[in-house]
Amino acid sequence: MRRLYFIAPDTLTAKAIVDDLLRARITWRHIHVLANHSVALEELPQASLMQSSDVVHSLERGVALGGVTGALLGLVALVYPPAELAIAGGAVVMLTMAGAGFGAWTATMIGVNEPNTQLERFRDAIRDGQLLIMADVPGSREHEIEQLIAQHVPRADLEGAEPASPIFP
Numbered sequence: 334m335r336r337l338y339f340i341a342p343d344t345l346t347a348k349a350i351v352d353d354l355l356r357a358r359i360t361w362r363h364i365h366v367l368a369n370h371s372v373a374l375e376e377l378p379q380a381s382l383m384q385s386s387d388v389v390h391s392l393e394r395g396v397a398l399g400g401v402t403g404a405l406l407g408l409v410a411l412v413y414p415p416a417e418l419a420i421a422g423g424a425v426v427m428l429t430m431a432g433a434g435f436g437a438w439t440a441t442m443i444g445v446n447e448p449n450t451q452l453e454r455f456r457d458a459i460r461d462g463q464l465l466i467m468a469d470v471p472g473s474r475e476h477e478i479e480q481l482i483a484q485h486v487p488r489a490d491l492e493g494a495e496p497a498s499p500i501f502p
Contacts (some may be wrong), residue, residue, distance in 0.1 A: 407425030
């Protein structure tokens with residue numbers, strides 16, 4: 334799946350784009366619309382925290398850093414066991430898993446409050462009242478969907494594609 338980005342100047346154009354995507358058999362759950370707080374999105378699929386915040390990127394970093402930290406602590410405990418305890422490989426695995434879990438938990442708590450860094454290039458357009466439409470489409474249909482939107486909604490600006498969709502579409 335690849336994520337396509339479209340900028341719509343108003344809600345009518347956004348509704349037309351969403352309708353075209355639905356007619357092209359892109360499911361509702363693969364379409365996300367992001368706008369500033371002054372724009373009403375009644376009949377449009379609103380972007381969730383997964384799309385609007387940096388939670389996914391933070392989760393990836395938290396799991397990686399927490400897992401590495403836990404593994405290092407486990408290896409140190411294996412080499413220098415505390416209080417003459419016998420520590421085996423299971424302790425290293427457990428500390429790695431605990432570190433990854435703790436890293437994931439703390440990083441998502443932070444990431445949910447941070448704006449999505451992938452959407453930084455659209456901040457000005459969203460602030461000006463335009464709508465960002467994100468559509469997760471199969472890579473083989475990317476060009477077809479772009480042509481469909483350009484043909485039916487000439488006011489929409491295709492703003493590129495993301496190389497791969499996030500962990501949680």
